Amino acid sequence: MGKEMHPTPMLDQLEDGPWPSFITGIKRLAKKNDMMVDLLGQLEHSYETRKGYWKGGTVGVIGYGGGVIPRFSEIASAFPESKEFHTIRIQPPAGMHYDSAVMRKLCDVWDEFGSGLIAFHGQSGDIMFQGITSDNVQPAFDVINEMGFDMGGAGPAVRTGMSCVGSARCEQSCCDEQEILRSLVNNFLDDMHRPALPYKMKFKVSGCPNDCMNAIERADFAVIGTWRDDIKVDQDAIKAFIADKGRDYVANNVISRCPTNAIALNEDDTVTIENRNCVRCMHCINVMTKGLSVGDDTGITILIGGKRTLKIGDLMGTVVVPFMKVDTEEGIEKVVELAEEVIDFFAENALEHERTGEMIERIGLVNFLEGVGVDVDPNMVAEPRQSSYFRGDGWDEAAKEWYANKAERAS
């Protein structure tokens, strides 16, 4: 302790300005922890040379094959105290709720064993305990684990998931987000803690189509709350909104913004909604938060295959289940069963380092659906096929199956 600070003229410039400064925080830690003195030195060197100087390695805890992100400095001779600067990924409570008692304990653990620097949260949703030596990883994890927190995912594995605040505080919530997330992730802890999948597999749960968790664009398995009955309308609240904002405001910001022209403004300052043509986009409900609300017959839509750029470019999830009820244990069990099918198929059929969406792109959606036992549905496509180059000699059976399934659904 008490190592002399390196000069950091570039980083010092990040202490000015109105936004909270991570540099000021790291400097505070450096007063009591030499690791952070050298960490600042290495970071300043990165700023000067515009290069990173960390390399990976193998560090873990007993019983698990992943979850620790090893970092060894390539310039440890100049900055020896931060030569090992690993991260431990810990799964947060669903919805990222904390109380001060548990948070103070987490801080104590990290002050005792690590650097004192914690990120809330990483892009996958983990609490990132940043900066610890190899020797301290196991004792730090043991204490955190005994507090009721478990390791997150890394590598080719089920990853830490995320769910929105949802039912805890949002009237737009259409499902029990935290229950669905915990049921999914906690069913696949073996696939999280012992990485053996082709590549990563992410679950994210948003309680409504606003998709605050960016699930469609980022999750291999996206669960989005929705409803299939009518939007609830409180006409008195609508009238009050119009009295406050004016008819023009409502016409220009609500009525004309409906993507399917499903909402009309009436002479008497009420609204009429053509619910059969509503696509549950949420816009009108987002603007008129008291007058309009989601329906009562709620459930979820599941989209599969969202991911970031590596390797074939960004992909969005595709609808695989247009609607299912999840308000009972059996309902949630069915979601978990589908996830088991998806992960089994992914494990069997994806190439190394290939995400679910890329596998679907390679083999076609229909092969994927047949593999996981889901029937085709027109809600899965933006439009039917344009190319005439296809082989349709199974058409009659497929049409028969469609009518049979339709009859079964009707009965």
Added chain:
Amino acid sequence: MSAPRMPDETGVPEPFQYMHPTMKENYGKWAWHDRPRPGVLHHVAQSGDEIWTVKFGTQRQMDTATITKICDIADEFADGFFRFTMRSNVEMMVADQSKVDPLIAKLGEEGFPVGGTGNSVSMISHTQGWLHCDIPGTDASGVVKAMMDLLHEDFIKEDMPNRVHITTSCCQINCGGQGDIAINIQHTKPPKINHELVANACERPTVVARCPVAAIRPAMVDGRPSLEVDEKKCICCGACFPPCPPMQINDSEHSKLAIWIGGNHSNARSKPSFQKLVAAGIPNNPPRWPEAGSIVKKILATYKEDAKGWERINDWVERIGWPRFFELTGLPFTKYHVDNWRGARHSLNSSTHIRF
């Protein structure tokens, strides 16, 4: 020797133990909400219970003293409870309206910006960068600190046409995700290969397989097994660098920043959309990245001036058209804006819909 401790494989913690009592009691039974002022949400439950949420920004990478300070404020004003949003903002909930103003005052004293609600520019979601990543082309926390200093007023007010989500990524894998505005590394030169190290450090077939454009092949160089890159084919994406660090893609001069706009995760109005390139070749210029900052400010000012109410950036450009976007922002339109990736023809204009 005693048996080693095996982990308790408990998974995602149950959140009710850490949830504000008013939220727990009204779980799944909320009726409506409004926003009394920027930075504050007011939710009313079907039971008539009310809760006020005060939202404030953080630096994401926090020292324990900062976290302890947040705990102290929560204990004093919010019954000890708080939660994080996915953009690293903190939400503190109070069931007593009279605590809202004192809480805001206290947060102001302690240097936490209150805002990020409604039609504001929220905190930038970002990656690890030079502080911790093994493949970063730039810093993340530093870029974000510099940008949020510039955007502070836009965070604490709600005077954008709709909400603006900004992301940053320190490599082209784009871990920062999709944003209304994204500030991402864009490499402009093929990797420089250290042939002495490839044989020992890299599993060559894996590296060959990782290339999106099949530009890498095994080769013997100076009698050693190594790899070579067809530099005409190479798109400088850096995908070979993580599995093979001797293929050095990061370059202090030639790793630039690019800015993308119009990524929107929400289904509101239009379907979710991915971001599109608007500017590249921007210097990666620590510690404050002024060139990138001024382009972001220009885009935001143009959006604020020209967009109609509730238009997100993608909605706005969809209405006015891309030629007008480049005209209004003064950004150059180049051959690099024309996509040539798979499926790119769908991004071309096959109509006479042209605004004169």
